[in-house]
Amino acid sequence: MKIEILVLALAPIIACSLWLYIKDKYEKEPIRLLIKYFLIGALMSFIGIGLEEFLVKINIFDGYYYIIYMSFIVAGLTEEGLKAIALIPNLLREKNFNEKLDGIIYSAYLSLGFATIENIIYILFEKSSQAFQVGLIRAVISVPTHMMFAIAMGYYVSKYKYENNKNKKREYMVMALLVPILSHGAFDFILMVAYKWAIVLFIIYLIFLWKINLDKLDDYVDNSKKRFFRRKHHR
Numbered sequence: 001m002k003i004e005i006l007v008l009a010l011a012p013i014i015a016c017s018l019w020l021y022i023k024d025k026y027e028k029e030p031i032r033l034l035i036k037y038f039l040i041g042a043l044m045s046f047i048g049i050g051l052e053e054f055l056v057k058i059n060i061f062d063g064y065y066y067i068i069y070m071s072f073i074v075a076g077l078t079e080e081g082l083k084a085i086a087l088i089p090n091l092l093r094e095k096n097f098n099e100k101l102d103g104i105i106y107s108a109y110l111s112l113g114f115a116t117i118e119n120i121i122y123i124l125f126e127k128s129s130q131a132f133q134v135g136l137i138r139a140v141i142s143v144p145t146h147m148m149f150a151i152a153m154g155y156y157v158s159k160y161k162y163e164n165n166k167n168k169k170r171e172y173m174v175m176a177l178l179v180p181i182l183s184h185g186a187f188d189f190i191l192m193v194a195y196k197w198a199i200v201l202f203i204i205y206l207i208f209l210w211k212i213n214l215d216k217l218d219d220y221v222d223n224s225k226k227r228f229f230r231r232k233h234h235r
Helices: 002-023 031-057 063-093 100-124 128-161 166-192 198-234
Strands: none
Touching: 002 031, 002 100, 002 128, 031 063, 031 100, 063 100, 063 128, 063 166, 100 128, 100 198, 128 166, 128 198, 166 198
């Protein structure tokens, strides 16, 4: 049973990784670098687990303040903040970061590394009677949605890199941090609110989140395509 659960934990990670690799079809990133960012994300996940446990222990809130604290600070700020700390300095020094799509690809692989450890822990330490259900929900909703947060972060890091206006650069860097944190926080907040209408709000939120970020990804894929054919034409 444990092997089956482990497979369930890893299956969405593998599926998302392959999907991203296929999307990056015009100038693929070196696999060794994708593995590097994936492993960095996995390492940050262990740090995140410890930090989140500490933040839970020092919690002084209850009621709605508790939900806000858990959603936006313990989950959103901690997880997306750690990803940003690991991703942005490395990415801006990365020689292979030579087109806008690369920002999303590296960000997403780092996030998938983070999600791998989180997913394994969530599922393996769940009650055996509920492990399959939890794994299935995380495979269909949690893992792809966490990838959406990463797409947003990578999108704005790329805009920062390729923008010359200093004020705009500052704005894009703030967005690279703020958008994933708030998106992640909202995701957890809606899940934690115990109202019947929350499920409707959650579905609407997911549709908008996925639509907005998949449009961002498609925009950069199109940019990569145009860049590829321009270079091909000038040879």
